[in-house]
Amino acid sequence: MAQNQASVAPMGKGKKSKVVRYNRWGYIFLIPFIAVFLVFNLIPLISTFYNSFFENYMAQLNHVGPNFVGFQNYKTLFADGKIWQYAGNTAIMWVMGFIPQIIVSLLLAQWFSDTRLKLKGSTFFKTVIYMPNLIMASAFSLLFFALFSDGGPINDLLMKMHILDEPFKFFSSKWATRSLVAAMNFLMWFGNTTILLMAGIMGIDVSLYEAAEVDGANSWQRFTRITLPLLKPILIYVMITSLIGGIQMFDVPQILTNGTGNPTDSTMTLIMYLNKHLYSKNYGMGGAISVVLFLLTGALSLLVYNIMYRKKDKEA
């Protein structure tokens, strides 16, 4: 490049501007993204930080603030420890949903992309497993709420089959409610993950598998020694997007528990907590929670990324 430029420089203005013009197109194409990013991401992000240092809410119909209070909102937030409880809830429900999600998705992706299995109707099933994602989370939650209510069809069924003597109160049981949230998240997202993983698996060179077979590797070895390592970039992507999605878990538990996060606050997620503060337009506390969420998400993403890549570097 340096050589090229040096040779171009003395050749006069005409030719030089031609080179520059291509660069300019690059910038022009970037403008829409930068503009949208600035307006919808960066400015709100900065104003969130700014807001978190103010006391600013509605007391009945009177506006209190904005008064600068320094780190008072953060102190209040951490003083009662609720935020850790809610972070714990979020993590538990995410893990309960994510583990089956990644296992089932890997299995399905492997089966669907294995040409020698010759699964019949795989296109049909690929469509079907993606379906739950197309339903609105709120509609899906309402459906589950109706299905599992005390007098709902699931309880009816279990009683008719003489498995239960009296209705089981799903929404009065901590673990039942959490499991339902996890199950719904799993159902909604495993199709999506399967499609992503399939794309990754199909991108792996077939000759590697053939070579392994010639060397006598069985299917488990092929999966663990070839598929998994080469799938790592996609797995990292799935991990991080799902993690961020998990931290932002809101619609399913919100609708399923009617916004209460009960029983005993065990399904209250961080975003639901944030949402509660916004009922009184408490921008200060809302801002403080958002900042904590931002830092948490950033830290966890970095962690996942580093763990996964460091291993790869060592192997390399």
Added chain:
Amino acid sequence: MRKFKKAMALTLVTAMAAASFVGCSKSSSSSSAAANNNTTKEAVTDADGKEVSMRDQIAAKKYDNEGKVLNIYVWNDEFISRVADHFPGYEKVDATTGKIGDVEVKFTKVDNQDNKYQTNLDQTLQDNGKNQENADADKKIDIFLVEADYALKYVNSSYTMKLADLGITDADLPNQYQYTKDAVTDSEGNLKGISWQGCPGLLIYRRDVAKDVLGTDDPTEVQKSVADWDTFAETAKKMADKNYLMTSSVNDTYRVFSNNVSSKWVDENNVINVDANIKKWVDVSKAMVDAKETGTYALWSDDWAKGFYKDGNVFCYFGPAWLIDFSMHCDEEGSVGYDGGWAVTEGPQGFFWGGTWICAAAGTDNQELVKDLMLCLTTDEETMTQIVEKDHDFVNNSKVMEAKATDDKFGDKYLSNQNPVGLFCNGIKTVSLANISGYDQGCNEEFQNAMKDYFDGNYKTYEEALDAFYDKVIVKYPELKKPE
């Protein structure tokens, strides 16, 4: 999950767009029409000197020199149907729009639960600014409805108009029940809202269950088994022995206790206060839940409403007239009320539930229509009698109601033609609103949510549940404090 980001972005775009529209519409509206404060009521007469009824006067009006759109904020269909059915000259266009004279009527319906209605209304009122100067003429809120639980919040603000400024005076409301006025009188004694209904509550029980367990379905006999909380508990045990639930949910009795409190939810120092009678509700309810005499369902849930149908097993609900007429699915085949299966009696204590008040929003550009709407629906005897007869509502007019109480021909078919009006008239005398506050809705809802976990056994002690309640209320109302 991931959709949340998208939803957020969409919300922001909408909010920005909305904000920019609000900004450019500063239509001046200096239409504080000088209030007509002639207090003496003179009957309007026609050419022959014959008195013209209020309904005929209104029907003749076009309202053509006022705002073109009448915006009304509501949380359900009740008021919409009252206006549609009983306001002369209302033409229905669709479920939430209509026409009165030259004015288009637009209802904005927002769900009431979890303060959603209040949040939405507050935002719009604040965006519209003081006296709604920032809003387009067509966007100005003209009327909004409030409930007793939070009426004071609006009444004590500058967003509501004094009725006197509309030209409605005490002389217009001689027969209204005092408590309906107390609920919407501001701290300076100005009346700022008006209601067409009174909501004294009664115990509504199933006749067939009463016969089966108590041997009679006669209201005066049944009353003896539910006369106070001790006999109520004894009857609950008898019900449970025959596999009936005394009430559908602990929340059914909640209002009966919470209306008979002797202190407010929030004291003058903004400290949250749980009244002794509320604590009594917790004790009574816990005992009933443990004995499987009632459930813990949220009000309005499907499980709660199961007892409205014949295959349910609930003995009684507590509620005012509108619950029977409006919520118990009595026009559906298979429901208890369809064959007149309910009856009413006074129950252990008097109480009221709900009630809707009409407030005129400050800065409305439809003052005459707002005034006529208020007067016609809440003071005109002819209209109010219509409402009683068609909707079985308990209207806010002692004269009309007392006439109905002794009317042998009047009966509610859902109650096998029992005439409940006399009982309601007795009930309304004990209703007191001395201890309501602007925080009641949030406190009541969060208290019930927290106690549900205690009743279900998820919180081991009352204190744990109480702590959860304090935390939730303070998040909802940051200005409040937990008691020391």
